[in-house]
């Protein structure tokens with residue numbers, strides 16, 4: 425009797441312990457289920473790692489105007505590591521990890537702009553993270569936006585491309601949308617970046633040799649857009665979507681486009697008059713040439729609410745829908761000018777002001 429009682433008591437205390445453990449675990453699970461999603465609606469493997477990359481030709485010639493832009497990433501992404509790459513750092517990355525790319529970029533690219541386009545695809549392929557041009561300002565945590573975008577699309581994206589303002593795509597290029605490479609966020613080894621970097625050398629050399637006189641015009645950086653920049657990305661992305669071998673639900677191969685209203689809401693101020701002029705022309709031709717596709721695209725855009733974006737000014741609240749802005753591209757066009765800027769950004773000072781956060785990549789690879 426005593427024995428059974430003791431056994432019973434022992435078993436009872438074991439059960440109590442088990443109960444306590446189970447209750448604790450389920451309470452913890454409830455907490456995670458209830459409050460986890462508040463912080464991040466949709467977490468999945470294959471998200472871009474916490475790195476921010478920016479680039480310049482060399483540390484001594486960054487115009488001082490870029491300082492608040494660089495700082496905006498450091499302050500709004502406190503847990504991200506910030507890397508500022510120079511041309512020599514980028515060439516070193518290619519030589520060390522992609523020797524065939526070090527070769528073809530030297531042989532086939534014609535300007536600093538073309539090189540900076542191509543280098544950023546290899547940079548994200550190798551390290552992953554966020555890439556932003558130096559005239560792209562962070563307003564809020566970009567990963568929060570990317571998660572919410574993935575959540576709304578129910579797609580676990582491993583690579584997000586920025587998008588040009590729709591007014592640029594429609595009125596300057598006659599396309600319904602256009603990716604931007606001024607802002608991108610990808611996981612390392614993403615299959616779209618592999619696709620782009622694998623096909624680029626052939627694409628650049630074929631197109632360049634097909635068009636006589638193209639070599640000279642490319643020297644000034646004209647053509648970067650179609651050979652290595654947004655127009656190339658537009659073609660490659662459509663090709664990639666058609667030929668994709670893996671499941672779209674696999675983040676290592678799915679690509680999402682960031683919405684321009686949230687990440688690139690303002691048009692290039694130097695193009696604003698041209699954009700307005702194109703709208704006037706498209707609307708006046710509307711009844712004459714209704715069936716011409718690009719004109720119909722333009723006229724429809726200009727008659728719709730989207731055209732209001734042409735008048736939005738950087739730094740001012742947007743009219744209409746009160747959506748949040750996470751980043752903005754100010755199209756400063758200062759980056760690779762031939763003239764040395766009169767006032768330069770002191771990169772070592774920036775690095776000293778954010779101890780342990782900034783890596784200046786000139787010689788040694790991180």
Ligand SMILES: *[C@@H]1O[C@H](CO)[C@@H](O)[C@H](O)[C@H]1NC(C)=O
Nearest residue numbers: 523524526527528529530531
């Ligand atoms: C670069 O590539 C070209 C063409 O494939 C080849 O002929 C040349 O030897 C390569 N150069 C170097 C330094 O590897």
Ligand SMILES: *[C@@H]1O[C@H](CO)[C@@H](O)[C@H](O)[C@H]1NC(C)=O
Nearest residue numbers: 769770771772773774776777
């Ligand atoms: C840049 O900042 C560093 C550290 O704050 C300072 O030692 C250096 O003299 C500055 N360089 C220039 C060119 O002002």
